Amino acid sequence: MPRRIAIRTTSRLAAFVLSAFAICLAGAPAAEAASVGGDGTPIPNFFDPNRRLDRPAPGSIGSIRFTTTDDFPPFSFSGPDGQPAGFNVDLARAICVELAVPCTIQVRPFDGLLDTVAAGRVDAAIAGIAISPASRAKIEFSDVYLRPAARFVARRGEAPAAISPEGLTGKTIAVVKGSAHEAYLAAFFPKAERTLFDKAADMEAALKAGKADLAFGDGGQLAFWLQSATAGGCCGFAGGPYLDPGFFGEGLAIALPPGRTDLRQAINWALDSLSDKGALAELYLRYFPVGYF
Structure with a gap:
């Protein structure tokens, strides 16, 4: 069964990645580059502004059959009219406009979606299929367009002066039991006291x-x-956002059937172009008015 990327809390304890230690521990910005919205909200940008991709030749991509789910808000859900809606749905439509090709967006259950893509029964899935060695063995992925970031939250006016392993010594940190976030705290903030909860809602309360x-x-x-x-x-x-693909996943990308190099290159060009135009930033601010970077 394919695993959905851990945008939401999962029970999987991911592998420890030492190479990310310095970045994650310092709470550095979670993207290679970032801009700031009109209200001061940091906007992540995962695309190299100096990279230049070749635009697909006209007619090289006839149409795109996207599939998504309706149970992964705010990325994909059923809108008030019963039609698919969300960040991923709007992004799929923007890609088709950028490539000037017709496209359809069909809702399917998440279970079995990886095999559906692998068999070529759809052209692309934009549904949070996790990038892993197991999934890469069956399908291909576009460039990552959004990454998960872990964050600390404190009551207003009561945040510790230093969000660091030493600064949080003896502090009580609420976290979901068995989650990748619990594993991360144990690895990098061992002197903090972890208080475990079964659900995120209980942790927040x-x-x-x-x-x-x-x-x-x-x-x-x-x-x-x-x-x-x-x-x-x-x-x-x-404090700042924490990124560690070994704990929190590599990020959101579009899943493609094996061998569709033409489509992968076309979608990557469209993503890069949408990033340059600010369309990805607009989507992020639309669906994340309280930015998490």
Whole structure:
């Protein structure tokens, strides 16, 4: 069964990646380059501005049959009219406009989607299929267009002065039990006290109630909680984003059947072009008004 990328908290304990230690520990920006929106929201950018890809020849791509799911908000869900909606859906449509080709977007269950792509029954899946050695053995992927980032959250006015292994010594950190975030804390913040919860909602409620000094989890998920009525403006991000593909996954990319080099190159060109034009930044701000970078 294919595994969905850990944009949401998962129970998989990922491998320890020493090469990312310095970047992750310092809370460095999670993208190679970033810009800032009009309201000061950092906007991630994972595309090299100096890279120049060849535009696909007219007619080289006839059409694209995209597939997605309807249970992965805000990336893909059923809109009020019952039609597919979300970040991924809008991105798929933008890619087709950029390439000037017709496309369809069909909703399918996530289970079995990897095999559907591998068999060529669709041209592309934009559904959060995790990039891994197992999935790469069956299918290909486009360039990554968005990465998950882990974040600390604290009550407003109560964030520790230093978000670092020493600075969090003895601090109580709420985290989901058995998650990659728990494993990350154990590896990099061993002097902090971990308080474990079965669900992210319980972790968030404990922080709001003052039963923990901080919470640590998926940045995207926490961003939605921070802007919710449930949070009630109690809390905010503390420190910077943490990226470690060994713990949190390589990121979101479009899954393609094997051998579709033409389509992969065309989609990569479209993604690069959309990034240059600011369209990816606009999508990010639309679906993540409280940015998690």
